[in-house]
Amino acid sequence: MKSVRTRFAPSPTGFLHIGGARTALFSWAFARHHGGDFILRIEDTDVARSMLAAVQVILDGMAWLDLAHDEGPFYQMQRMDRYKAVIRQMLADGAAYHCYTSKEELEALRAEQEARHEKPRYDGRWRPEAGKTLPPIPPGAPPVVRFKNPRDGIVAWDDRVKGRIEFANAELDDLIIARADGTPTYNFCVVVDDWDMGISHVIRGDDHVNNTPRQINILKALGAEIPTYAHLSMILGDDGTKLSKRHGAVSVMQYDEDGFLPEAVINYLARLGWSHGDDELFSREQLVAWFDLDHITASAAQFNTEKLLWLNQHYMKALPPADLAARVESRLAARGVVTANGPDLARAAALYVDRCNTLKALADALEGFYVGSAAAPELLAQHLSADALPALADFVAGLADVAWETPAIAALIKETLAKHNLKMPKLAMPLRVILTGQAQAPSVDALVAMMGRERAISLLKKHL
Ligand code: GLU
Numbered sequence: 001m002k003s004v005r006t007r008f009a010p011s012p013t014g015f016l017h018i019g020g021a022r023t024a025l026f027s028w029a030f031a032r033h034h035g036g037d038f039i040l041r042i043e044d045t046d047v048a049r050s051m052l053a054a055v056q057v058i059l060d061g062m063a064w065l066d067l068a069h070d071e072g073p074f075y076q077m078q079r080m081d082r083y084k085a086v087i088r089q090m091l092a093d094g095a096a097y098h099c100y101t102s103k104e105e106l107e108a109l110r111a112e113q114e115a116r117h118e119k120p121r122y123d124g125r126w127r128p129e130a131g132k133t134l135p136p137i138p139p140g141a142p143p144v145v146r147f148k149n150p151r152d153g154i155v156a157w158d159d160r161v162k163g164r165i166e167f168a169n170a171e172l173d174d175l176i177i178a179r180a181d182g183t184p185t186y187n188f189c190v191v192v193d194d195w196d197m198g199i200s201h202v203i204r205g206d207d208h209v210n211n212t213p214r215q216i217n218i219l220k221a222l223g224a225e226i227p228t229y230a231h232l233s234m235i236l237g238d239d240g241t242k243l244s245k246r247h248g249a250v251s252v253m254q255y256d257e258d259g260f261l262p263e264a265v266i267n268y269l270a271r272l273g274w275s276h277g278d279d280e281l282f283s284r285e286q287l288v289a290w291f292d293l294d295h296i297t298a299s300a301a302q303f304n305t306e307k308l309l310w311l312n313q314h315y316m317k318a319l320p321p322a323d324l325a326a327r328v329e330s331r332l333a334a335r336g337v338v339t340a341n342g343p344d345l346a347r348a349a350a351l352y353v354d355r356c357n358t359l360k361a362l363a364d365a366l367e368g369f370y371v372g373s374a375a376a377p378e379l380l381a382q383h384l385s386a387d388a389l390p391a392l393a394d395f396v397a398g399l400a401d402v403a404w405e406t407p408a409i410a411a412l413i414k415e416t417l418a419k420h421n422l423k424m425p426k427l428a429m430p431l432r433v434i435l436t437g438q439a440q441a442p443s444v445d446a447l448v449a450m451m452g453r454e455r456a457i458s459l460l461k462k463h464l
Contacts, residue, residue, distance in 0.1 A: 004036025259360030
């Protein structure tokens with residue numbers, strides 16, 4: 001098999017959104033699976049809408065997802081000379097021609113066609129044909145360049161996702177490949193790039209299906225090999241409508257902001273339209289080992305936020321505690337929260353990860369330990385009753401010399417409850433409220449252990 005070369009070719013007109021990230025992932029995984037090359041190409045010819053900042057956002061998103069490219073980034077704006085050279089060659093070969101039809105003439109043509117209930121299309125008036133006399137060249141009006149699309153037959157390809165797709169050539173206009181000012185047009189740049197970059201597999205969104213027949217015809221005219229195409233079906237939002245900004249986090253970096261791990265997002269995106277049996281959880285290495293085009297579904301994939309959250313928590317729990325702590329720490333630091341003078345962050349994170357499905361939620365849950373937020377008086381009043389005070393005092397005294405580990409602290413709690421003939425919540429609830437400022441907290445023995453001896457004793461003593 002010819003070596004696999006795939007590309008991701010975003011237009012920097014916004015950020016790297018979830019759909020784009022999935023296209024990038026599939027292209028990357030397919031190249032990696034075959035030991036091929038993954039190329040990054042920035043399609044920035046739409047100058048007005050392309051922004052430098054948007055390029056950086058795409059690069060940041062790719063870096064965050066750790067989708068490293070082997071070649072590029074190539075910028076189309078830097079390849080203008082090459083496109084123009086190919087256009088000159090096509091003109092010389094008769095594969096393209098100058099067209100002087102003015103805007104007014106095109107509008108008149110369109111109006112006539114619409115009046116006849118025909119599809120508006122260029123009528124080929126400047127297309128050179130054997131024995132045809134072309135109109136006289138109007139003075140002072142620079143021409144556009146049109147591609148001489150075949151008139152008859154069909155253009156077809158076996159799409160690796162959608163199956164065989166055919167277009168009748170008669171349906172395709174002679175596409176403008178260079179504007180009057182000489183700048184090449186979108187479909188043409190894509191063709192030259194895919195050709196020059198030796199792209200073997202074009203994996204992209206199915207919003208490009210209508211461009212493919214035009215691109216194939218131009219590739220054929222250039223004598224280029226036709227890549228294999230795989231057009232990915234769109235992604236629907238949780239509610240079954242087209243994924244849009246309404247669905248909240250559309251930029252990949254927003255997921256970072258919201259506390260998702262790139263590992264989880266990668267795993268999640270891989271399953272958006274591709275499957276490996278019933279496997280839901282897999283590593284990056286497994287994805288690379290398993291990824292193929294045969295198991296991409298032709299139907300639209302539906303986004304499922306609950307599932308993403310579940311995966312995210314799974315990956316958070318799977319992190320070594322020190323790694324989880326480091327990721328939460330940078331979030332807390334960004335909020336100006338210093339963790340040096342509070343409970344050990346790795347222990348605290350390990351204890352709270354069961355109740356938090358994002359890093360953001362985990363940082364929210366832990367922040368209070370480091371900013372010393374005190375329990376609201378009404379919460380204390382509700383949970384710390386007068387009859388529990390002697391038990392609390394005994395417990396605090398016992399903390400001074402108990403072995404500092406969860407089972408020993410659990411035993412001390414039991415002992416204290418028995419001695420005072422109290423039920424668990426009588427002591428556990430005030431402990432939770434005093435130590436965390438909240439009534440909802442993890443198991444109280446582990447919580448006391450996590451706080452550390454001195455800190456636990458001093459916090460509790462304030463309420464005796
Ligand atoms: N630049 C196009 C886009 O962002 C992709 C072109 C392609 O993959 O062929 O939608």
